[in-house]
Amino acid sequence: MTIFITLLTIFVLLLCAACCTAFIMGRTALGRMLEVAAWGTALALFVANWCLAQALPFGNMRHVLCFFPLVLAPASLYMRRCRGVELTIGFAAVGALAMVGALCMPMQAAWRQMPALQSPWFAPHVTSYVVAYGLLAVSFGSALLSFRRRVAALHLQAADAAVRLAFPFLTFGLWSGALWADAAWARYWAWDIKEVWALITWCVYLLYFHLGCKATVCVRRILLLLGFVAVLVTFFVVNLLPNIVSVHSYAQ
16 A cells, blocks of 8 residues: 555656646647546545555645645636636645655654544644645745736736635634634643744745735845745744654654
8 A cells, every 4th residue: 555655746746747747738628637637546546555554634734735636626716717817837836845745754654643633623724724835835935926018017916816725724724723722721722833934934924915015026036035934934844843842743
């Protein structure tokens, strides 16, 4: 089973990379087919992880990274159909990077849900943050591309659209986490390091919306870049750095 999961992870990585390449080369129809194939393979990977863990595969870093391509493809479709913004390359690139990260993480085949994770808030909380972080990664890439003067406005518009879709998921993740904490530990907020950085991330993007069109292009770029740095600290640094004491240590 572990070899099968590793192979599926590699296949998702290759399909996401091929999707990016197809769009860059102008092969849109092929890119769409590869996007669907990547999503189907990611679904098979999710099921395989579930079978191995004998529980919803959200409880460690590898599981969560493997979940990214599964939720990013629908987000890409929504952005294209409902917002008129083509961000398939960005979503596929984030999916590929997530698979690279998953391959670097231990399999943890013996992982089981601890009591704190046996909650109805478990799946919606993790899913909302995965969607939000995936969208914010795409907005970060668009913000970087906006430094190219000829297409600056187009990429800033794309970054703004991604953040606007991500923020409700980010808010729900913070809110549901507090309700989950109250159910598990009898308190809504513990000032745990991961909670603090999740709040910092939320505040940076709230400031981005508060300033809105009043902010200069430079300020908007800075906030988008700082917001994603906060995402990286919340998702990776807090979990992976040694000697950090956190009630969220089960996510390592």
